[in-house]
Amino acid sequence: xxxxxxxxxxxxxxxxxxxxxxxxxxxxxxxxxxxxxxxxxxxxxxxxxxxxxxxxxxxxxxxxxxxxxxxxxxxxxxxxxxxxxxxxxxxxxxxxxxxxxxxxxxxxxxxxxxxxxxxxxxxxxxxxxxxxxxxxxxxxxxxxxxxxxxxxxxxxxxxxxxxxxxxxxxxxxxxxxxxxxxxxxxxxxxxxxxxxxxxxxxxxxxxxxxxxxxxxxxxxxxxxxxxxxxxxxxxxxxxxxxxxxxxxxxxxxxxxxxxxxxxxxxxxxxxxxxxxxxxxxxxxxxxxxxxxxxxxxxxxxxxxxxxxxxxxxxxx
Amino acid sequence: xxxxxxxxxxxxxxxxxxxxxxxxxxxxxxxxxxxxxxxxxxxxxxxxxxxxxxxxxxxxxxxxxxxxxxxxxxxxxxxxxxxxxxxxxxxxxxxxxxxxxxxxxxxxxxxxxxxxxxxxxxxxxxxxxxxxxxxxxxxxxxxxxxxxxxxxxxxxxxxxxxxxxxxxxxxxxxxxxxxxxxxxxxxxxxxxxxxxxxxxxxxxxxxxxxxxxxxxxxxxxxxxxxxxxxxxxxxxxxxxxxxxxxxxxxxxxxxxxxxxxxxxxxxxxxxxxxxxxxxxxxxxxxxxxxxxxxxxxxxxxxxxxxxxxxxxxxxx
Numbered sequence: 001x002x003x004x005x006x007x008x009x010x011x012x013x014x015x016x017x018x019x020x021x022x023x024x025x026x027x028x029x030x031x032x033x034x035x036x037x038x039x040x041x042x043x044x045x046x047x048x049x050x051x052x053x054x055x056x057x058x059x060x061x062x063x064x065x066x067x068x069x070x071x072x073x074x075x076x077x078x079x080x081x082x083x084x085x086x087x088x089x090x091x092x093x094x095x096x097x098x099x100x101x102x103x104x105x106x107x108x109x110x111x112x113x114x115x116x117x118x119x120x121x122x123x124x125x126x127x128x129x130x131x132x133x134x135x136x137x138x139x140x141x142x143x144x145x146x147x148x149x150x151x152x153x154x155x156x157x158x159x160x161x162x163x164x165x166x167x168x169x170x171x172x173x174x175x176x177x178x179x180x181x182x183x184x185x186x187x188x189x190x191x192x193x194x195x196x197x198x199x200x201x202x203x204x205x206x207x208x209x210x211x212x213x214x215x216x217x218x219x220x221x222x223x224x225x226x227x228x229x230x231x232x233x234x235x236x237x238x239x240x241x242x243x244x245x246x247x248x249x250x251x252x253x254x255x256x257x258x259x260x261x262x263x264x265x266x267x268x269x270x271x272x273x274x275x276x277x278x279x280x281x282x283x284x285x286x287x288x289x290x291x292x293x294x295x296x297x298x299x300x301x302x303x304x305x306x307x308x309x310x311x312x313x314x315x316x
Numbered sequence: 317x318x319x320x321x322x323x324x325x326x327x328x329x330x331x332x333x334x335x336x337x338x339x340x341x342x343x344x345x346x347x348x349x350x351x352x353x354x355x356x357x358x359x360x361x362x363x364x365x366x367x368x369x370x371x372x373x374x375x376x377x378x379x380x381x382x383x384x385x386x387x388x389x390x391x392x393x394x395x396x397x398x399x400x401x402x403x404x405x406x407x408x409x410x411x412x413x414x415x416x417x418x419x420x421x422x423x424x425x426x427x428x429x430x431x432x433x434x435x436x437x438x439x440x441x442x443x444x445x446x447x448x449x450x451x452x453x454x455x456x457x458x459x460x461x462x463x464x465x466x467x468x469x470x471x472x473x474x475x476x477x478x479x480x481x482x483x484x485x486x487x488x489x490x491x492x493x494x495x496x497x498x499x500x501x502x503x504x505x506x507x508x509x510x511x512x513x514x515x516x517x518x519x520x521x522x523x524x525x526x527x528x529x530x531x532x533x534x535x536x537x538x539x540x541x542x543x544x545x546x547x548x549x550x551x552x553x554x555x556x557x558x559x560x561x562x563x564x565x566x567x568x569x570x571x572x573x574x575x576x577x578x579x580x581x582x583x584x585x586x587x588x589x590x591x592x593x594x595x596x597x598x599x600x601x602x603x604x605x606x607x608x609x610x611x612x613x614x615x616x617x618x619x620x621x622x623x624x625x626x627x628x629x630x631x632x
Contacts, residue, residue, distance in 0.1 A: 073607065082606070130470045144570075146462060153572025154446045155608045163602055164566040167484050167495075168559065177565075177600045184484075243484065249493075250480035254460075254570070256469025284493045286479055290398070291389065292471045 001064045004049055005311030008070035010034050010086035015048045017056055018311035022122025024304055026056045038092040046101045065105040068094060069114030069310035076156055079106055107313040113150055113159060114309030115263055116143020121312045123300040124261040132257045133299065136264035139174065140182040150316045166246050184243035187219035187265055194222040197236045204232030223269050241273065245280035252285040256294060263299030270298060317380045320365055321627030324386035326350050326402035331364045333372055334627035338438025340620055342372045354408040362417045381421040384410060385430030385626035392472055395422055423629040429466055429475060430625030431579055432459020437628045439616040440577040448573045449615065452580035455490065456498040466632045482562050500559035503535035503581055510538040513552045520548030539585050561596035568601040572610060579615030586614060
């Protein structure tokens with residue numbers, strides 16, 4: 001049996017056919033055209049899905065279901081995207097619209113939860129009963145796996161780990177609240193912190209790396225400067241990892257997950273990020289007295305997480 | 317069938333016989349004598365348990381099990397209290413010690429988790445699949461109910477909700493970390509905040525209520541002053557509820573529980589506490605877009621929570 005996963009983002013609609021092992025055997029993407037009407041965007045989803053099924057020489061009888069992951073809030077039961085800020089979707093009955101042209105079950109899920117599903121079923125958290133998956137990007141996406149199932153609370157909106165406050169009255173977050181973890185530990189926050197440090201320290205390597213153009217600073221810049229031994233770069237990275245550690249230590253004290261998997265661009269720093277992170281967490285987590293401690297690792301599914309996680313929604 | 321619950325605290329050993337409905341039909345308590353040896357303390361537990369069984373005219377055949385709730389960290393599988401700061405217990409094999417004189421199954425659990433069990437099985441959260449129970453006392457005790465079962469993570473130490481940081485580098489917490497929710501929203505924290513405000517505002521009603529003796533300030537003092545219209549009292553209460561709201565909003569954004577039940581002394585303020593609390597939480601939680609919202613209520617089990625929760629450990 002095969003599963004279709006669709007990663008419906010603000011930039012691209014990426015669809016893939018996924019086998020039972022979690023491997024994408026064929027994929028295709030088209031621009032979302034995010035300002036278009038929902039009918040046009042959903043129409044494109046159908047076209048891409050039908051295309052890859054045909055190109056792979058399959059029939060819909062060989063497909064288990066279509067899963068769609070996108071940011072925002074979903075009514076899973078009725079297959080409706082209630083709210084998607086990127087696409088300006090409000091109460092769009094995506095399942096019904098797709099089933100008008102493809103007669104397959106259609107599942108919807110939040111994109112951060114899809115990343116968690118992918119890591120749980122086929123990635124870094126495979127085989128773990130309790131896992132937390134964090135995706136560091138524009139925001140901090142969180143996914144909670146309990147008893148190998150996705151946890152979303154009584155109304156389906158749980159798991160907004162990035163919107164737990166770590167500093168009351170702190171930095172303004174995109175959600176309107178002040179001091180959210182996301183406002184300190186997202187890639188967006190790291191870029192802001194890097195810019196501020198570069199402005200204060202014009203002699204640092206940071207400005208050199210971006211040829212004096214602050215707008216070229218990305219989430220890698222401070223890490224690159226730090227690796228060159230630049231004092232300001234080292235400070236920015238250390239400060240960033242401190243905030244990340246505080247938020248993750250909260251997750252440990254609350255959930256004691258067997259594994260925390262960190263995905264998104266920043267996670268590509270690998271052990272350069274994880275080693276000091278584990279060190280900083282050691283003194284602020286409650287795992288002592290000889291208790292077994294959960295592992296902290298990078299996510300494995302990379303860019304495939306969106307498609308694989310969406311495809312595997314019915315598995316969790 | 318009846319269940320024995322033992323609330324093993326730093327001050328008293330309170331044991332009770334609980335029926336299937338969660339009612340304590342007989343109870344008895346003796347001083348813990350917390351500096352005594354573990355053998356003596358466990359010996360007293362056995363004596364009190366045997367006493368109440370006999371006084372009620374029951375036999376051990378009519379008792380399902382003995383559950384013991386105490387602060388600290390437990391090895392549930394092997395029935396060992398790994399660490400209990402109040403009693404100076406380190407790796408005490410309580411189950412084995414009790415079973416030397418009473419041949420019944422013995423269960424151990426953290427006291428905050430026992431409070432959560434009591435509310436879930438017989439109290440304010442009865443019938444709810446997803447619940448968070450907070451006990452405001454010396455610290456902030458937390459208990460997580462998922463699918464009507466107690467959630468404790470992969471190593472059994474999860475649910476330390478009071479030790480999630482809400483203010484990085486903030487007030488020093490008893491756990492050694494800085495800025496924990498407990499350091500702002502426990503009764504201990506409220507007393508500290510009340511004292512500080514009374515010192516800064518010697519003309520407030522607070523000092524009057526305690527006859528000028530700061531050491532007489534308790535967790536009720538600021539609320540009493542506020543109810544008399546005292547400006548300083550109102551400020552202390554408002555500030556305290558803000559911190560409580562921030563921590564609870566975190567729990568909502570993470571868990572979206574169907575219910576949050578708040579117990580402990582401060583919860584006796586009832587709607588005087590809950591009304592502004594709900595109001596403050598409204599703007600900082602993620603429950604919008606027409607999603608159903610969880611309820612916030614006071615816990616129901618009061619002082620019985622420890623015994624009933626311990627008795628019902630095997631039920632969750």
